[in-house]
Amino acid sequence: MTPFYFGPEERRLFGVLHRVPGSGRGVVLVPPFGQEALRSHRTLRILAESWARAGWNALRFDPYGTGDSAGDDLDVTLAGMASDARLAAAELAAATQARQLAVFGMRLGGLVALSAADAFKAVVLWEPLVDDDVRALGNAGYEHEGFRIAPELRRELRDYRLPTAGLPKRGLLVWNAAARGDRVTQALGGAVERLETRVVPAPPAWNEENDFGAGPIPAAVIDALASWRG
Amino acid sequence: MERVVRFGPGESLTGVLTEPAEPRALPAVLLLDAGILHRVGPNRMNVELARRFAATGHRALRFDFAGIGDSPARTDGLALGEGVQRDIAAALDLVGGQAVVMGLCSGADNALRAAYRDPRVVGAALLDPTVFRTPGWYARRAMQKVTSDPFGALKQLAGRVRKEVAPPEAAPQENRPEMFYTGFQTREEVETHLSAVLARGVSLLYVFSGGWADIFNYPGQLQDNHPSLDLSPVRLHHHPEADHTFSRRAHREVLFAELGSWLAACSATAAGALPRA
Incomplete structure (x- = not known):
């Protein structure tokens, strides 16, 4: 596990590389936004470790304006996060032998992964925000659970439409409950040739557990993701 | 300027060191983990504080204790409390010289313990530390x-x-610290630490939020906890309007201003009173 900074001087990004020497496979992990990113940090670390054990080079990173990366919350936009995910892909390819790259996104990170998916061979999503949730976040106002939401991000969220073209041929979509994802599954099903959908009942990693500010670690979902053959 | 640092035994601890563009001879600031949240802190508070402190000439280190965030779990078998203090000592070794420690919740108790144990600590800011009902x-x-x-x-x-x-089934336990159990357990234990730290001339800032209202609800309560101590050198702010993690931006701005003002005063005191290492 190697933490480091990468990216241009004006947009320094924090990342943690889980390297698998000799492996040609790699995955970039895009976290959720705001409080959900803090709560799910442990799960994303364990997921990256699990992927590395399964032979995937894994790069976790904080988009600009989040986590340990430069910038602040008012700098966060969907377009910016997608551009950061592409930058992370280039960094992963440069730092390892990985050429078959997948992008993984959780919650809002799922939408970012979809926006950046043209730089990847596969897309993996865990409970991406669905339409109503996206619009709710877009209408949340200036502050949402301890984080400011930039006017540009609010606009992007309010106008957001799931992409129906330019997506990789392979994909995995994981839901903690079947009902929430039906519409997304349907929309992406037409755009991703081989889209596998799994329902793994589990507590959400991005919700607070026991007033600790950190979420639970749903081992069953991590196992399902790490065992995906791609 | 921020850079990743690996330090401690076997470089097992992970942190981010924020360095000022124009370094000055000021104490470094250690920002401690709050509970099991990783080093960026509640609402990313530690990141913002580190950058603000660096802008005023302080080096600031946010880092993860072993087993939290990106620092692997320890393998030396130490108990949690002792392990955390060893990690803080390693962080003090890294930054060198005098330092100020800051923490929220369990981080506050860990900061007071560090000030008690290590003479390099010249100030401690304690946000919602263990306190007892009166x-x-x-x-x-x-x-x-x-x-x-x-x-x-x-x-x-x-x-x-x-x-x-009707006699109660069990005796009430009204003097127990509430909300978390990894920090100080008794008023006497706190007092031992507090009196020694005060005697050494360490600058102390206490901040209590409304999120702590179940155990703290008036500014004089700290003095009432320790009637035998002279707490007049201690700076204390009470923000009943704020929640435990100061999640509202406006509340954080007030908190940041108070921390900045205290840090400036603390640095001036340290420069006058204690030799630099």
Whole structure:
């Protein structure tokens, strides 16, 4: 596990590389936004470790304006996060032998992964925000659970439409409950040739557990993701 | 300028060091983990504080204790409390010289323990540390209930009277620290640390939020916890309007201003009173 900074001087990004020497496979992990990113940090670390054990080079990173990366919350936009995910892909390819790259996104990170998916061979999503949730976040106002939401991000969220073209041929979509994802599954099903959908009942990693500010670690979902053959 | 640092035994601890563009001879600032949240802190507070402190000439280190965030779990078998103090000592070794420690919740208790153990610590900012209820706390809580819900308060009083008539099944434990159990456990333990730290001339800042109202509800409560100590050198702010993690931006701005002002005063005191390492 190697933490480091990468990216241009004006947009320094924090990342943690889980390297698998000799492996040609790699995955970039895009976290959720705001409080959900803090709560799910442990799960994303364990997921990256699990992927590395399964032979995937894994790069976790904080988009600009989040986590340990430069910038602040008012700098966060969907377009910016997608551009950061592409930058992370280039960094992963440069730092390892990985050429078959997948992008993984959780919650809002799922939408970012979809926006950046043209730089990847596969897309993996865990409970991406669905339409109503996206619009709710877009209408949340200036502050949402301890984080400011930039006017540009609010606009992007309010106008957001799931992409129906330019997506990789392979994909995995994981839901903690079947009902929430039906519409997304349907929309992406037409755009991703081989889209596998799994329902793994589990507590959400991005919700607070026991007033600790950190979420639970749903081992069953991590196992399902790490065992995906791609 | 921020850079990743690996330090401690086997470079097992992970942190981010924020360095000022124009370094000055000022104490470094250690920003401690709050509970099991990783080093960026609640609402990313530690990141913002590190950058603000660096802008005023301080080096600031946010890092993960072993087993939290990106620092692997320890393998030396040390108990949690002792392990955390070893990690703080390693962080002090890394930054060198004098330092100020800051923490929220369990981080606050860990900061006071570090100030007690290590003479390199010249200041400690404690946000919602362990504190104990006092008669003054109970009186204010009762008054608050009476004014906000008189009928409910009457019902509760009647319940109390019934309990007095029938002996309780177990003795009440009203002097226990509430909310978390990894910090200080007794008032005496806190007092031992606090009196030694004060005697050494360490600058102390206490901040209490409304999220701590179940155990702290008036500014004089700290002094009432320790009537034998002279707490006049201690700076204390009470923000009943804020929640435990200062999640509202406006509340954080006030907190950041207070921390900045205290850090400047603390640095001036340290420069005058203690030799630099």
